[in-house]
Amino acid sequence: MMELICPAGTPAALKSAIDAGADAIYCGFNDETNARNFPGLNFSRDELRNGIALAHGRGARVLVAINTFPRASAVDIWHRAVDDAVSAGADALILADIGLMEVKLSAMPMAADSASTA
Amino acid sequence: MNDPFAASPGPLPTIPPLVALAMRPLPLLPLQLVLAGVLQRIHRRYPAIFDRLGAHARARFGIKPIDLPFAFVVEARPPRLSVVRDLPRGLDARISASLANLLALLEGRVDGDALMFSRELVVEGDVEAVLALRNAIDDAQLDLATELSSLFGPLGAPARRAFEAARGRVIGASGQGEQSR
Numbered sequence: 001m002m003e004l005i006c007p008a009g010t011p012a013a014l015k016s017a018i019d020a021g022a023d024a025i026y027c028g029f030n031d032e033t034n035a036r037n038f039p040g041l042n043f044s045r046d047e048l049r050n051g052i053a054l055a056h057g058r059g060a061r062v063l064v065a066i067n068t069f070p071r072a073s074a075v076d077i078w079h080r081a082v083d084d085a086v087s088a089g090a091d092a093l094i095l096a097d098i099g100l101m102e103v104k105l106s107a108m109p110m111a112a113d114s115a116s117t118a
Numbered sequence: 119m120n121d122p123f124a125a126s127p128g129p130l131p132t133i134p135p136l137v138a139l140a141m142r143p144l145p146l147l148p149l150q151l152v153l154a155g156v157l158q159r160i161h162r163r164y165p166a167i168f169d170r171l172g173a174h175a176r177a178r179f180g181i182k183p184i185d186l187p188f189a190f191v192v193e194a195r196p197p198r199l200s201v202v203r204d205l206p207r208g209l210d211a212r213i214s215a216s217l218a219n220l221l222a223l224l225e226g227r228v229d230g231d232a233l234m235f236s237r238e239l240v241v242e243g244d245v246e247a248v249l250a251l252r253n254a255i256d257d258a259q260l261d262l263a264t265e266l267s268s269l270f271g272p273l274g275a276p277a278r279r280a281f282e283a284a285r286g287r288v289i290g291a292s293g294q295g296e297q298s299r
Contacts, residue, residue, distance in 0.1 A: 010257035039246050040253030
């Protein structure tokens with residue numbers, strides 16, 4: 001079955017994607033855990049939580065991209081991003097770092113096939 | 119959401135030079151009062167715009183409609199707008215385009231990247247601040263006719279229709295040139 005999966009750089013874009021019938025939307029936090037961490041783009045924690053609630057209410061899923069590689073001196077930022085995405089209700093994570101996947105996903109409620117490398 | 123398969127529109131119209139010349143002697147203060155009121159209203163209704171600017175919230179942007187004899191200096195935090203004959207020195211960034219393109223950008227009806235590549239939009243100075251501003255405005259999905267007509271109190275509804283008609287003349291009928299957002 002074909003699915004329509006759309007990117008969203010802002011809450012408005014996420015809503016537009018849902019309105020247009022997206023089956024899933026992928027997005028990320030407005031920090032260095034996101035490979036597209038550009039000025040004025042992406043989601044705060046609250047915006048992601050609200051966006052996921054909106055998407056789920058309309059039958060769409062939200063995939064959260066945490067697709068940069070942790071810095072050795074600041075791995076907590078990436079661990080926290082995974083924790084926050086999961087607690088916000090993310091349906092899947094898109095991870096770049098296999099080590100992060102190994103460390104975090106063993107304790108995650110989502111199945112292994114809900115995470116992928118980017 | 120707009121039709122992504124709509125035909126690509128041509129360039130938006132510019133203000134005729136004679137009209138711009140006739141506007142040159144007009145006082146700037148009334149326009150400044152109106153636009154400052156609109157900015158204050160946007161600040162109240164869409165605080166997320168100013169949050170989304172992040173580290174650039176205190177940047178001073180110079181906005182120059184190339185077909186008008188005046189320009190704007192806009193600051194986000196605190197919200198402040200001045201109408202000037204010429205842009206001053208010391209701004210963080212300058213944005214120049216025709217009035218129609220600037221209005222269309224403000225409402226997210228055109229693709230800013232396409233305008234820049236076609237040189238219809240010129241950005242100088244802190245491009246990162248301008249990018250943050252563009253993305254913040256895109257997220258707010260502003261409707262200028264609504265914002266302007268709100269200044270007219272009980273006459274808001276007819277004022278809104280008048281602004282929508284004026285917008286149609288300047289940046290085309292609803293949907294023309296709109297980008298998906």
